[in-house]
Amino acid sequence: xxxxxxxxxxxxxxxxxxxxxxxxxxxxxxxxxxxxxxxxxxxxxxxxxxxxxxxxxxxxxxxxxxxxxxxxxxxxxxxxxxxxxxxxxxxxxxxxxxxxxxxxxxxxxxxxxxxxxxxxxxxxxxxxxxxxxxxxxxxxxxxxxxxxxxxxxxxxxxxxxxxxxxxxxxxxxxxxxxxxxxxxxxxxxxxxxxxxxxxxxxxxxxxxxxxxxxxxxxxxxxxxxxxxxxxxxxxxxxxxxxxxxxxxxxxxxxxxxxxxxxxxxxxxxxxxxxxxxxxxxxxxxxxxxxxxxxxxxxxx
Ligand SMILES: [Zn+2]
Numbered sequence: 001x002x003x004x005x006x007x008x009x010x011x012x013x014x015x016x017x018x019x020x021x022x023x024x025x026x027x028x029x030x031x032x033x034x035x036x037x038x039x040x041x042x043x044x045x046x047x048x049x050x051x052x053x054x055x056x057x058x059x060x061x062x063x064x065x066x067x068x069x070x071x072x073x074x075x076x077x078x079x080x081x082x083x084x085x086x087x088x089x090x091x092x093x094x095x096x097x098x099x100x101x102x103x104x105x106x107x108x109x110x111x112x113x114x115x116x117x118x119x120x121x122x123x124x125x126x127x128x129x130x131x132x133x134x135x136x137x138x139x140x141x142x143x144x145x146x147x148x149x150x151x152x153x154x155x156x157x158x159x160x161x162x163x164x165x166x167x168x169x170x171x172x173x174x175x176x177x178x179x180x181x182x183x184x185x186x187x188x189x190x191x192x193x194x195x196x197x198x199x200x201x202x203x204x205x206x207x208x209x210x211x212x213x214x215x216x217x218x219x220x221x222x223x224x225x226x227x228x229x230x231x232x233x234x235x236x237x238x239x240x241x242x243x244x245x246x247x248x249x250x251x252x253x254x255x256x257x258x259x260x261x262x263x264x265x266x267x268x269x270x271x272x273x274x275x276x277x278x279x280x281x282x283x284x285x286x287x288x289x290x291x292x293x294x295x296x297x298x299x300x
Pocket of ligand 1: 177179180181182188193195
């Protein structure tokens with residue numbers, strides 16, 4: 001962001017007036033990328049596709065020198081065109097120049113060009129809302145290094161034992177260093193390792209459920225815990241709704257999962273919310289968020 005705000009205006013000001021060669025512009029972009037990579041923003045193994053993409057679409061929001069110069073040249077041409085509408089010949093020439101040199105839209109980047117690096121984006125775009133999925137990039141207030149690390153995890157380029165064995169060939173055993181059970185991949189570390197399942201995953205699960213619980217409390221005007229780390233009460237109710245937290249539900253028929261994370265009862269109707277937290281791969285084959293509405297006549 002600092003580059004966009006402080007460094008690129010220096011380029012933008014004379015762009016379109018001073019004629020730089022394509023090589024000089026590309027060299028400036030490469031030098032910038034090298035400098036950023038030296039400071040681990042982005043991760044050295046990350047692809048460059050997302051670096052120049054808008055943050056709302058899962059990128060880092062960096063403007064390239066090449067794009068800046070092209071934008072400025074287009075702006076100057078558009079301005080000249082608007083000022084010469086009385087001259088038909090000049091107007092026609094400038095219209096042709098404007099349409100043939102339009103810059104490609106950032107949103108139209110072909111995510112399928114790098115199936116390995118961009119697998120996360122391709123999968124999440126099938127099941128999720130991209131705007132909300134990538135909101136953390138705009139409002140997360142993370143350091144560039146943390147952002148880079150998360151992006152590298154998305155792109156599966158972190159130096160896991162699986163990668164060291166299959167790609168780098170620097171190791172013989174790809175199994176997880178904790179559980180020694182399955183290949184050590186990013187997906188395995190994030191959501192499938194038995195050694196981490198006991199504590200780390202449970203804590204994350206409760207934290208996410210807590211966020212949803214507080215949102216539901218706001219929605220129905222219920223009292224909510226003062227701090228995010230406090231667990232909600234088992235039963236929270238007012239005249240409008242009742243929220244049950246991790247509550248055992250008695251049913252006439254045998255139900256395997258009879259203790260939903262959250263049950264919301266609204267004027268004798270209810271729905272329950274169960275979470276299944278995963279990253280990449282398997283979210284398509286599992287219900288990411290189960291949301292069931294049961295009419296009152298079925299459940300009393
Ligand atoms: Zn493991």
